[in-house]
Amino acid sequence: MSYIALVTLVVRDYDEAIAFYTDALGFELVEDTDRGDGSRWVVVRPRGSGGGTALLLARAKGEVQRASVGAQTGGRVGFFLHTEDFAADHARMTAAGVRFLEEPRHEPYGSVAVFEDLYGNRWDLLQPK
Numbered sequence: 631m632s633y634i635a636l637v638t639l640v641v642r643d644y645d646e647a648i649a650f651y652t653d654a655l656g657f658e659l660v661e662d663t664d665r666g667d668g669s670r671w672v673v674v675r676p677r678g679s680g681g682g683t684a685l686l687l688a689r690a691k692g693e694v695q696r697a698s699v700g701a702q703t704g705g706r707v708g709f710f711l712h713t714e715d716f717a718a719d720h721a722r723m724t725a726a727g728v729r730f731l732e733e734p735r736h737e738p739y740g741s742v743a744v745f746e747d748l749y750g751n752r753w754d755l756l757q758p759k
Contacts (some may be wrong), residue, residue: 636673636686642699642735644670644748647687650748654726656719660684675712700749707744709753716741716757723755728754 641647644662651657660673675684680706690696703706713719719733720743731747731752734743747753
């Protein structure tokens with residue numbers, strides 16, 4: 631086993647999720663394939679990540695999945711977006727309407743700020759030292 635290729639993120643709607651992740655977070659759309667049954671195979675990943683772990687955006691089906699949208703990690707930070715330029719990415723994301731839950735912090739391990747995606751999932755924007 632070499633690496634984790636995909637992590638599923640349950641979303642409310644494909645197109646709104648694609649717009650948020652590509653426009654607000656600056657991810658690239660890797661694949662958007664119609665599966666023929668009303669569902670799609672939608673993959674996004676951070677630009678320049680060199681083919682690392684990507685997100686599979688999966689539209690919620692049924693009440694249980696719809697209830698998990700935005701709460702997949704029970705309110706904890708569940709996703710960690712590393713950056714090489716914290717200040718620039720923080721400013722760009724803020725200008726794009728990303729909601730940060732705190733001011734940037736400079737910790738011994740790096741610069742960090744918690745933000746929410748459009749569904750309320752919590753992420754760390756992190757520039758490691």
